[in-house]
Amino acid sequence: MQFDVDGGKLLYVLGVVFALGALTYFARDVVFGLSITVTAALLFVIFLCFLVAGFTIDRDVLDVVAFAVAGLAYVVFLWYVTMRYGLTDTGIFLLLSASAVLFVGLGYGVRTVGIDLPVRRAGAIVLALVLLSTLLAAADVVSGDVTTEIELEDTVTVSVSDADADRDDHVRVSQQVGTVTVSNPSPFTRPVDLPRAHGCVVGWDDHPDDRLPVQFEPSQYETADHLERGDSRTYDLEVSLALPANETDEQTLAVERGEDCDVSRSEPTLVVVLEDDDIVAV
Known part of the structure; x- marks a missing residue:
């Protein structure tokens, strides 16, 4: 019995799995000791960065991998916000509904509109997000703990x-x-x-x-x-x-x-x- 396994795609899948593990571990608040607000913001920034990468990369299946990691980051972000802020049933329903609209809209943009970010513009967006994340983390550290x-x-x-x-x-x-x-x-x-x-x-x-x-x-x-x-x-x-x-x-x-x-x-x-x-x- 022969298995036709694409080694490259298998490595992509493993990369996505490890990305999920890293995101989940980060959301457990055991690594950097950041506040709930900044942790949630960084998870959302990770989602945005990989989303931008998916709109920019047009090679093999790397765009799919980027979108997959972005989706996982968003799922972890939703889970973290729901658990940490103790959202009500109504709040969870509204958040899930808004997320459904967001991803349907993104899917439409990719499939129909053909969103394609130039590398220079995508780099500028990611750089701005990284600078924002650095400022938030620095403010978190200097503002004092409980x-x-x-x-x-x-x-x-x-x-x-x-x-x-x-x-x-x-x-x-x-x-x-x-x-x-x-x-x-x-x-x-x-x-x-x-x-x-x-x-x-x-x-x-x-x-x-x-x-x-x-x-x-x-x-x-x-x-x-x-x-x-x-x-x-x-x-x-x-x-x-x-x-x-x-x-x-x-x-x-x-x-x-x-x-x-x-x-x-x-x-x-x-x-x-x-x-x-x-x-x-x-």
């Missing part, structure tokens, strides 16, 4: 409720110990990623847990994963402690931020550990 500030209580007082006093084991009690505020000083929409956190109690032998869960309220799943320009958002920082059920008296603990739980204190102390060195204490 800042995180933590404000902890000096002390907290915990106790077991009367309803749980008859139990023989320990009772879980949630207590707010402070707040975390994230702010976006830049003119671009930026992603928000709350730091991982945990806590521990030292200087109190009656507490059984070496490591305490620390939660943000509202949780990150209940809020948008981005901040618009100039916006800020505050989360309550809550710690879940295990208290002996028969200890109904109030217990006061000092609260402090630490790098780890390998510390000792002479009085009951709740240590909050945030796994991010860039967080500023207020």
